[in-house]
Amino acid sequence: MNITDAARPGFRGAARLLAAAIALTWRASRTLLVAQAVTTLIAGAVPVTVAWLTKTILDRITEPAPAGGLLILVVGLAVATMTGAMLPEVGQYLDAELIRRTQLAGQQELYAAIGRFDGLGRFEDPAFQDRLELAVNNGPPTPAQLVSNGLSLLQNAVTIVGFVAVLAGMAPWMAVVVTVAALPTLRAELALSRSRAKTMLQLGHASRRESFYAELISSVTAAKEVRLYGLSGLFGARMVAELRKINRRTRNLDLRELRVQTLLTALAATVAGGGLVWAVLAARAGDLSVGDIVVFTAAVAGVQGVLGSAINVLARTHQSLLTFIHYRDVVQAPPDLPTLPDRPVLPVPALRAGIEFRDVWFRYNPALPWVLRGASFTITAGEATALVGLNGAGKSTIVKLLCRFYDPTHGAVLWDGVDLRQFPVAELRQRIGAVFQDFMSYELSAAENIGLGNLPSLDDREAIAETARRAGCDAMVQRLPDGYDTLLTRFFATEDDSEAVGVMLSGGQWQRLALARAFTRAGCDLLILDEPSAGLDADAEHEIHTRLRVLREGATSLLISHRLSAVRDARTILVVTDGVVAEHGTHQDLMRAGGRYAHLFSLQASGYRDEPANATP
Numbered sequence: 001m002n003i004t005d006a007a008r009p010g011f012r013g014a015a016r017l018l019a020a021a022i023a024l025t026w027r028a029s030r031t032l033l034v035a036q037a038v039t040t041l042i043a044g045a046v047p048v049t050v051a052w053l054t055k056t057i058l059d060r061i062t063e064p065a066p067a068g069g070l071l072i073l074v075v076g077l078a079v080a081t082m083t084g085a086m087l088p089e090v091g092q093y094l095d096a097e098l099i100r101r102t103q104l105a106g107q108q109e110l111y112a113a114i115g116r117f118d119g120l121g122r123f124e125d126p127a128f129q130d131r132l133e134l135a136v137n138n139g140p141p142t143p144a145q146l147v148s149n150g151l152s153l154l155q156n157a158v159t160i161v162g163f164v165a166v167l168a169g170m171a172p173w174m175a176v177v178v179t180v181a182a183l184p185t186l187r188a189e190l191a192l193s194r195s196r197a198k199t200m201l202q203l204g205h206a207s208r209r210e211s212f213y214a215e216l217i218s219s220v221t222a223a224k225e226v227r228l229y230g231l232s233g234l235f236g237a238r239m240v241a242e243l244r245k246i247n248r249r250t251r252n253l254d255l256r257e258l259r260v261q262t263l264l265t266a267l268a269a270t271v272a273g274g275g276l277v278w279a280v281l282a283a284r285a286g287d288l289s290v291g292d293i294v295v296f297t298a299a300v301a302g303v304q305g306v307l308g309s310a311i312n313v314l315a316r317t318h319q320s321l322l323t324f325i326h327y328r329d330v331v332q333a334p335p336d337l338p339t340l341p342d343r344p345v346l347p348v349p350a351l352r353a354g355i356e357f358r359d360v361w362f363r364y365n366p367a368l369p370w371v372l373r374g375a376s377f378t379i380t381a382g383e384a385t386a387l388v389g390l391n392g393a394g395k396s397t398i399v400k401l402l403c404r405f406y407d408p409t410h411g412a413v414l415w416d417g418v419d420l421r422q423f424p425v426a427e428l429r430q431r432i433g434a435v436f437q438d439f440m441s442y443e444l445s446a447a448e449n450i451g452l453g454n455l456p457s458l459d460d461r462e463a464i465a466e467t468a469r470r471a472g473c474d475a476m477v478q479r480l481p482d483g484y485d486t487l488l489t490r491f492f493a494t495e496d497d498s499e500a501v502g503v504m505l506s507g508g509q510w511q512r513l514a515l516a517r518a519f520t521r522a523g524c525d526l527l528i529l530d531e532p533s534a535g536l537d538a539d540a541e542h543e544i545h546t547r548l549r550v551l552r553e554g555a556t557s558l559l560i561s562h563r564l565s566a567v568r569d570a571r572t573i574l575v576v577t578d579g580v581v582a583e584h585g586t587h588q589d590l591m592r593a594g595g596r597y598a599h600l601f602s603l604q605a606s607g608y609r610d611e612p613a614n615a616t617p
């Protein structure tokens, strides 16, 4: 994925980003956007109108023969002043409402984009994680902020043009001096905001590590080990070290900003003071009227004040643009698992022959070692296949390639002879049921924990109960305080009953629910069971494997287990060693061959054999 250089979007890049922000805000609420634009234009014209009316009224009062229409001017001044006082409140409300609506639209767009990432690679890439975090934390409100800043700039521009015109009419050189004096400020502010955005990106790692340690200290998952091993001091110190690192960098930025701002304020004060001295001298010489001095002072202060605020808004806009880049990068990220460019995209057919790994090479990252080194094997349709091997051999990696969470680095995975990359990913996954080794425990109700496996039947309580019966967890769920409605968490209450207390399940109980979730896809083309009985007691394990044997009968399944007695009746056992399938066959074949499998099986079997009676002391 091409990640834009965050510090320098370039003029055209900035224009494209702004256009995208306006488009999103327009989609969120066009009425509010138009209302805010109108309010902004009026607010921009008010200060100049007030200054001009004040001057005119003063000049008329001090004229030897006052002209008519004074009352109209005074009423006009009152209306303009009142409008000027009321508009900020109205603008503030419109601004807040526009931000709320755009944030909602932005959040929907961002999370829909994240949901479209088919693979796991991006979630494991630290550079992408940094951008994702910036996009998630700061992205959704930025379009509205950008638009709001843009409108503020428009308002400032209207005011500046008005005051500069007034100044130019009285002292053209002063209009030039005031405007030129603002240029260094603009340059310095833009440089500052660029440094700030760059620093925020660089601090992404530190900030994630800081959150990681904070989470370890306060999370219930880590609470046991943190307490037993007394880790909170260590993690707390590391968290503080990361926070100090972040503070050091942001403090340096703030100090730089303070120095620059002080210099710029001194420059502005000198220009304003000089202008005032000139105006007073000119008035004494009879070149300016009292009204002229009032409007001159207002114009200099107005231009400087508005220029200052415009520059601040510009810097904020620049900063928002730099943040918005990450949001756009995520939202516009190309598909992470594209289909093969030179072959047609095909619907996924029901599996008839089998799934073949053909000379598959795979590593998680070019910098990491190969996990698979030319693995070739077949999972035959309608048969029970088992996958065994030592820890880290690559069994779960094979499962992830089967579900197409990654694509092979070389070689191909073929579904009835068709490369998986020719299928729409979501369609392929609908044909697969799986219990992963690191399955999820959802802090939702028991029924939902099962029903999530098959969304169309999420509310079909009878189907869920039937699945639970097949997975052997119906009785366990029935015994929970609210049966299938029991909330499996101690952290959230149900919306309608805040007093309801949730339940925490044991590891084995969660595992049974995960099994049931996979079973909701009964009749799927491929059932993957990665260590489905790892957390179960001996009784439960035996019972589950007996059930699985029945369920796998005639179905295409892949079972991974370190308990070799559980895989012995698989039609084919694949033994993964050194990144390839080194042995395959039935239990009997492999035992006869006397290879790695036979060695592992004999080792496990010896652990279950009784010691001879005379060997006991």
Ligand SMILES: Nc1ncnc2c1ncn2[C@@H]1O[C@H](COP(=O)(O)OP(=O)(O)OP(=O)(O)O)[C@@H](O)[C@H]1O
Pocket (backbone or CB within 6 Å): 124, 364, 368, 371, 389, 390, 391, 392, 393, 394, 395, 396, 397, 398, 437
């Ligand atoms: N997401 C990942 N990123 C980088 N390396 C990974 C990732 N997942 C696994 N690995 C590495 O790939 C290798 C194979 O891991 P895998 O989980 O496939 O092994 P396994 O055979 O399932 O092991 P076990 O029996 O312990 O479950 C290991 O060396 C592991 O460190």
